[in-house]
Amino acid sequence: MPELPEVETIRRDLVGRILAKKITTVKVLSAKTVFSIPKKFVTHLVGQSFTGIDRVGKLLIFSLSDQKNFLLVHLKMTGQLIYLSKQGLVAGGHSLKKHNIFNLPDKSTRVYFVFSDGSHLFFNDQRRFGYLKIVEILELERIKSKYGIEPLSPNFTKANFRLAVKGRKKNIKALLLDQSLISGLGNIYVDEALFAAGIRPLRTASSLSFKEIDTLYGVIEVLIRRAIKHRGTTFNNYLDAQGQKGSFALKLKVYGRSKEECLKCGGEIKKVKVAGRGTHFCPHCQK
DNA sequence: CCTTGTGTTCTCCG
DNA sequence: CCGGAGAACACAAG
Numbered sequence A: 001m002p003e004l005p006e007v008e009t010i011r012r013d014l015v016g017r018i019l020a021k022k023i024t025t026v027k028v029l030s031a032k033t034v035f036s037i038p039k040k041f042v043t044h045l046v047g048q049s050f051t052g053i054d055r056v057g058k059l060l061i062f063s064l065s066d067q068k069n070f071l072l073v074h075l076k077m078t079g080q081l082i083y084l085s086k087q088g089l090v091a092g093g094h095s096l097k098k099h100n101i102f103n104l105p106d107k108s109t110r111v112y113f114v115f116s117d118g119s120h121l122f123f124n125d126q127r128r129f130g131y132l133k134i135v136e137i138l139e140l141e142r143i144k145s146k147y148g149i150e151p152l153s154p155n156f157t158k159a160n161f162r163l164a165v166k167g168r169k170k171n172i173k174a175l176l177l178d179q180s181l182i183s184g185l186g187n188i189y190v191d192e193a194l195f196a197a198g199i200r201p202l203r204t205a206s207s208l209s210f211k212e213i214d215t216l217y218g219v220i221e222v223l224i225r226r227a228i229k230h231r232g233t234t235f236n237n238y239l240d241a242q243g244q245k246g247s248f249a250l251k252l253k254v255y256g257r258s259k260e261e262c263l264k265c266g267g268e269i270k271k272v273k274v275a276g277r278g279t280h281f282c283p284h285c286q287k
Numbered sequence B: 001c002c003t004t005g006t007g008t009t010c011t012c013c014g
Numbered sequence C: 001c002c003g004g005a006g007a008a009c010a011c012a013a014g
Helices: A005-016 A038-045 A137-144 A158-165 A172-177 A186-198 A210-228
Strands: A023-028 A049-057 A059-064 A070-075 A081-085 A109-115 A121-125 A131-136 A270-274 A277-281
Touching: A005 A049, A005 A059, A005 A081, A005 A210, A023 A038, A038 A131, A070 A081, A070 A137, A131 A137, A158 A172, A158 A210, A172 A186, A172 A277, A186 A210, A186 A277
Parallel strands: none
Antiparallel strands: A023 A109, A049 A059, A059 A070, A070 A131, A081 A121, A109 A121, A270 A277
């Protein structure tokens, strides 16, 4: 379940490892994952290099050296991008893939890239919700325009956050999950932010006082930065670009802790369904 | 049956 | 009747 902190961790890892390397081979093992005839997808990429990696919300945007096309990668629920250097690939003394420490490619590998220095980038996705897509600048701008304010950007101001929340009738959990209003938060960080702010998930956005909105604004910023420092949350499936787990799961206060003791008051953490999602909260600490 | 991110579709309200 | 908001559904696979 990669959300903003996990996707950002992957982005930072990859920037230092794959930029400017020539793409020599692209293998598509699952046509559905690339939305097109695999051959067409491959010819867009082979011979080029990635010149930059950006992120909007949970979407990764790889710029291509043709200065025309972009590769979009969405991990959805179980997607992983794992980089292996030539050394990593041949760990164990064998010269072929399948002998690296991660045994990649494996049955969840949907696409992989080979670079001119022998390194590989694997896109693994157990549930096949994730995708890779080539787009031109116009389509990229259309997609980017659908995203709301980004918690790590200069646009994420108290005033803009108030504007996003103000006067909305839907509950605050659904609002925080809405990528067109605030981008990058998913189920885990929304539950954690609402606990930190002491606000119940079912409260309608319009019922929040300015003080509560400002508190929420503050805790989101801190939470996201802390989670990135810990290289994200591995609850089930998430791995960073080095194939490692993030450690922020150890810091979660409500997510995945239903029926356990609240770390603040000792009461019982409850789990209900809100906005169609499993929702964890403390009835005593959250009003 | 449960899990979740997002695009689409449906419904409601003014 | 239009537009926007919000809710519900579809998707996948363990």
